[in-house]
Amino acid sequence: MENLLEIQNVCLTYHSPASETEALKELNLSIKEGEFISIVGPSGCGKTTILSLIAGILKPTSGNIFIRGEKIEKPGFHTGYMFQRDNLFEWLNIWKNVTLGLNFKKRNNEENKSYAKELIEKYGLGEFIRHYPTELSGGMRQRVALIRTLCLKPDLLLLDEPFSALDYQTRLNVQDDVSLVIKKEKKTAILVTHDISEAIAMSSKIIVLTPRPATIKSIITLDFDPKLTPFERRKEKSFNTYFNKVWEELV
Amino acid sequence: MKKQKQNYSISHKKYLKSLLIKKVSIHISRILLLVLLLGAWELCASLNIIDPFITSSPSRIIKQISFLVQDGVLFHHSWVTLYETLLAFAISTIAGTLIALVLYIIPAVRKVLEPYLIILNSLPKIALGPLIIVWMGTGTKAIVMMGILICIIITTISMLNGYISVPKEKILLMKTMGASGFQILTRLVVPASFSDFISVLKINVGMSWVGVVMGEYLTSKAGLGYLIVYGGQVFKLDLVMSAIVVLCILAGLMYGLVALLEMYINKKRT
Numbered sequence: 001m002e003n004l005l006e007i008q009n010v011c012l013t014y015h016s017p018a019s020e021t022e023a024l025k026e027l028n029l030s031i032k033e034g035e036f037i038s039i040v041g042p043s044g045c046g047k048t049t050i051l052s053l054i055a056g057i058l059k060p061t062s063g064n065i066f067i068r069g070e071k072i073e074k075p076g077f078h079t080g081y082m083f084q085r086d087n088l089f090e091w092l093n094i095w096k097n098v099t100l101g102l103n104f105k106k107r108n109n110e111e112n113k114s115y116a117k118e119l120i121e122k123y124g125l126g127e128f129i130r131h132y133p134t135e136l137s138g139g140m141r142q143r144v145a146l147i148r149t150l151c152l153k154p155d156l157l158l159l160d161e162p163f164s165a166l167d168y169q170t171r172l173n174v175q176d177d178v179s180l181v182i183k184k185e186k187k188t189a190i191l192v193t194h195d196i197s198e199a200i201a202m203s204s205k206i207i208v209l210t211p212r213p214a215t216i217k218s219i220i221t222l223d224f225d226p227k228l229t230p231f232e233r234r235k236e237k238s239f240n241t242y243f244n245k246v247w248e249e250l251v
Numbered sequence: 252m253k254k255q256k257q258n259y260s261i262s263h264k265k266y267l268k269s270l271l272i273k274k275v276s277i278h279i280s281r282i283l284l285l286v287l288l289l290g291a292w293e294l295c296a297s298l299n300i301i302d303p304f305i306t307s308s309p310s311r312i313i314k315q316i317s318f319l320v321q322d323g324v325l326f327h328h329s330w331v332t333l334y335e336t337l338l339a340f341a342i343s344t345i346a347g348t349l350i351a352l353v354l355y356i357i358p359a360v361r362k363v364l365e366p367y368l369i370i371l372n373s374l375p376k377i378a379l380g381p382l383i384i385v386w387m388g389t390g391t392k393a394i395v396m397m398g399i400l401i402c403i404i405i406t407t408i409s410m411l412n413g414y415i416s417v418p419k420e421k422i423l424l425m426k427t428m429g430a431s432g433f434q435i436l437t438r439l440v441v442p443a444s445f446s447d448f449i450s451v452l453k454i455n456v457g458m459s460w461v462g463v464v465m466g467e468y469l470t471s472k473a474g475l476g477y478l479i480v481y482g483g484q485v486f487k488l489d490l491v492m493s494a495i496v497v498l499c500i501l502a503g504l505m506y507g508l509v510a511l512l513e514m515y516i517n518k519k520r521t
């Protein structure tokens with residue numbers, strides 16, 4: 001099967017008056033359609049940088065990135081980005097927040113709008129369509145942010161620690177929600193997280209990075225029954241084994 | 252958010268009642284303070300403890316105002332000042348907001364102009380009075396210019412700070428969704444700076460009156476500032492006080508209108 005994402009020999013160096021920071025060095029990575037990849041690594045090693053490069057909001061110093069064979073040079077149609085904060089616009093109601101992205105790149109057609117409406121209904125936000133973000137709980141807000149991303153029909157979802165601002169219990173619930181949505185919508189996703197158990201609960205493959213400049217230290221393939229939800233995975237015997245494995249890779 | 256009728260517990264009812272009592276008593280105290288001050292002023296003046304010729308008195312002010320009203324003079328002078336103020340207010344608010352937008356869009360220009368803005372902001376604008384008169388003549392234009400000068404710099408600086416403080420992540424989000432620079436501006440930066448705009452409006456209500464009255468002190472043939480200067484020169488303190496009272500009322504009304512606008516728009520947005 002052809003790779004959805006190809007990262008080839010990508011280097012990235014940040015320049016600032018005080019110093020030069022080599023964030024990525026000779027990074028190579030490929031991801032297949034339908035995979036759910038988690039990236040873990042020491043903080044400041046360059047995880048966000050990788051996502052920014054894939055999204056096209058940052059240009060590699062050298063090397064190339066391809067999605068479906070097309071070289072990424074600027075933000076485009078391919079990726080959907082979710083941040084740590086939901087970044088909902090407080091002055092727009094939920095419907096307007098969800099369909100925000102449809103206003104750009106000539107995506108504002110009936111088909112996309114009805115897809116947005118369908119997602120909202122399907123994932124339990126139908127009655128809040130005219131409400132404002134301040135009236136929603138943290139978990140619901142993050143779900144709105146996910147639907148806002150999904151209704152642009154991205155090939156690849158980029159999730160940058162999207163649950164770390166939530167309290168523990170909400171986080172477990174939203175992990176289940178998001179995982180279900182991504183599975184149902186048959187999306188490919190890259191999740192950046194510093195939470196090892198989150199990575200094990202949600203993904204099909206974990207990529208462990210070295211400290212900065214980031215290169216791939218190891219790749220751990222997870223083998224769970226595909227029917228299990230993230231929460232159910234946490235109760236599996238193998239969960240602890242995986243945890244220790246990732247932990248050892250990190251230290 | 253919608254308020255729902257609920258069956259509150261007795262303790263909650265008590266709490267609500269105590270809140271109400273506090274609120275009412277603050278209002279009553281405010282009115283009482285005004286009545287007390289005016290009463291003391293009037294009493295002292297009528298008992299000649301203070302010289303009403305110099306300090307005027309509430310009753311003399313009321314008499315003066317009703318005299319001015321009957322004459323049609325008050326309306327004329329108030330209108331002149333109000334007109335100048337509204338003009339200065341509108342021009343400086345709109346121009347300052349737009350200048351700030353340009354500075355925001357072009358960081359290089361912003362960096363170059365930064366020190367100039369800071370100096371202009373700390374410069375006492377009244378110092379430019381003679382220049383304005385030489386350049387713009389002694390008419391309405393010069394007075395409005397004074398009002399604009401006082402408001403426009405602070406408007407520019409406040410709005411620029413508002414635009415700059417829009418969260419970086421929201422801008423990135425817009426970029427990842429494929430928004431153009433113009434769309435980021437109209438859909439994010441401008442609406443996100445709305446509350447800064449309202450506070451600029453509130454500041455400018457006060458500042459535009461300051462600027463215009465100052466302009467009228469410098470050069471004028473009519474207006475409340477003119478009445479104040481004239482009254483001072485011919486020692487008609489009743490006239491000075493009357494003009495000040497009318498100024499207070501007009502400025503208060505204008506502030507109230509802005510506050511109403513804010514409430515109205517906030518309601519529409521939520």
Ligand SMILES: Nc1ncnc2c1ncn2[C@@H]1O[C@H](COP(=O)(O)OP(=O)(O)O)[C@@H](O)[C@H]1O
Nearest residue numbers: 014015016021023043044045046047048049050
């Ligand atoms: N805009 C920038 N300018 C300079 N250095 C940066 C910039 N962004 C990130 N860095 C540096 O690059 C490294 C990697 O950053 P990042 O990708 O955000 O790490 P992570 O997401 O893994 O915590 C860090 O050391 C960070 O300080």
Ligand SMILES: [Mg+2]
Nearest residue numbers: 047048049160
């Ligand atoms: Mg990060």
